[in-house]
Amino acid sequence: MKIIVDSGSTKADWIFLDANGKWISSITSLGLNPEVLAAEVFGKRVSALPDVKKYRGEIKELYFYGSGCGSNRAKDIAVDFFKGYFLNATYIEVREDTYAAVYATTRIGSQAIVCINGTGSNCSYFDGKEVHQAVESLGYMAMDDCSGSAFGRLMIRGFYFKTMPEYLRNALALQYDLHPDVVKDHFYKKENPNAYLASFLPFLIQHKDDVYFQEMIAEQLQFFVDHYIKQFAESARVPIHFIGSIAYFLQEEFTRVLERNQLELGKIYQKPMDGLIEFHQQNI
Numbered sequence: 186m187k188i189i190v191d192s193g194s195t196k197a198d199w200i201f202l203d204a205n206g207k208w209i210s211s212i213t214s215l216g217l218n219p220e221v222l223a224a225e226v227f228g229k230r231v232s233a234l235p236d237v238k239k240y241r242g243e244i245k246e247l248y249f250y251g252s253g254c255g256s257n258r259a260k261d262i263a264v265d266f267f268k269g270y271f272l273n274a275t276y277i278e279v280r281e282d283t284y285a286a287v288y289a290t291t292r293i294g295s296q297a298i299v300c301i302n303g304t305g306s307n308c309s310y311f312d313g314k315e316v317h318q319a320v321e322s323l324g325y326m327a328m329d330d331c332s333g334s335a336f337g338r339l340m341i342r343g344f345y346f347k348t349m350p351e352y353l354r355n356a357l358a359l360q361y362d363l364h365p366d367v368v369k370d371h372f373y374k375k376e377n378p379n380a381y382l383a384s385f386l387p388f389l390i391q392h393k394d395d396v397y398f399q400e401m402i403a404e405q406l407q408f409f410v411d412h413y414i415k416q417f418a419e420s421a422r423v424p425i426h427f428i429g430s431i432a433y434f435l436q437e438e439f440t441r442v443l444e445r446n447q448l449e450l451g452k453i454y455q456k457p458m459d460g461l462i463e464f465h466q467q468n469i
Contacts, residue, residue, distance in 0.1 A: 220253025289460025333383025
């Protein structure tokens with residue numbers, strides 16, 4: 186049996202395939218980002234999943250694509266746990282989530298820029314064989330521009346600095362508990378502060394046609410184009426694909442910014458899993 190996992194910081198999608206690549210079942214769990222989760226927490230989240238326990242002894246291959254798995258330290262946390270948990274597995278592969286986005290959108294041998302705009306953000310160039318990074322990601326505190334966490338941070342700042350219009354501040358306060366102690370507790374004491382920031386995304390989408398948010402969205406998208414996509418000279422001649430809820434729910438805005446910058450829009454998917462299943466079925 187084979188498991189394919191596509192994990193962000195907020196959620197992880199699990200697909201179970203038999204030896205012939207036939208779908209058996211699927212589940213969704215809490216996100217498994219080893220860059221922000223302690224090794225103990227990472228392990229507890231996996232071992233608490235009933236379906237994973239059920240098939241634990243049957244797993245021969247595991248393919249884990251995850252946020253935060255670009256660093257060796259984070260990758261080792263995932264690999265060490267999986268090797269100790271799936272004792273009958275003969276092959277375990279852990280890669281950063283960029284590869285899930287690439288395999289879902291781009292055929293081997295084709296070139297493309299592949300962007301992830303979900304809880305976090307990333308941008309890579311796929312030359313047909315290998316994935317190349319132009320900018321080393323420092324995570325949500327310093328980077329992750331044009332992501333759920335970036336927009337969440339901007340909304341909280343706008344709320345507290347009172348640069349957000351009063352009618353939006355009132356509406357935001359009705360939907361979220363923005364008491365300073367609650368916000369700081371999420372920032373400094375609870376797990377996944379980046380996922381907490383991204384939890385404000387529904388409000389942004391609900392009010393995205395408001396001038397205040399239109400300006401915020403346009404600024405973030407152009408920054409992402411300038412500092413992530415255009416880092417690659419190839420961006421002027423290859424399609425640019427997007428994966429993630431930010432890109433999916435702001436498709437019109439992403440389309441406009443690429444048109445303004447004379448860039449070719451490729452595919453936009455909320456999740457890469459459907460493409461990943463096909464990729465692994467074709468590469469049994």
